[in-house]
Amino acid sequence: MSDRWKSKKKPAALDARFNFDDFEALRAFLDEVAEEADRLDHHPNISFARDRVSIVIYSTSDEVSDIDYALAKAIDDGYDRVTKAL
Numbered sequence: 001m002s003d004r005w006k007s008k009k010k011p012a013a014l015d016a017r018f019n020f021d022d023f024e025a026l027r028a029f030l031d032e033v034a035e036e037a038d039r040l041d042h043h044p045n046i047s048f049a050r051d052r053v054s055i056v057i058y059s060t061s062d063e064v065s066d067i068d069y070a071l072a073k074a075i076d077d078g079y080d081r082v083t084k085a086l
Helices: 022-038 067-084
Strands: 004-008 013-019 045-049 054-059
Touching: 013 067, 022 045, 022 054, 022 067, 054 067
Parallel strands: none
Antiparallel strands: 004 013, 013 054, 045 054
């Protein structure tokens, strides 16, 4: 999991922001996030604008858990795939 993720305690969550040079890359990234969220059956809150995506992964327990970290790592991997493909 990259350093861009910040941990919050109340409610327990991880959040990060991802920047993009163009909207095409942003859309590809959103597809990556959706696939990983479905695969892990753990769906984050996502908001986006023309050149950035903000993601918050809320934990289903009182603290950030392994599934939250796994999703954050998978999202980082998706970001790397999308940005390296350009």
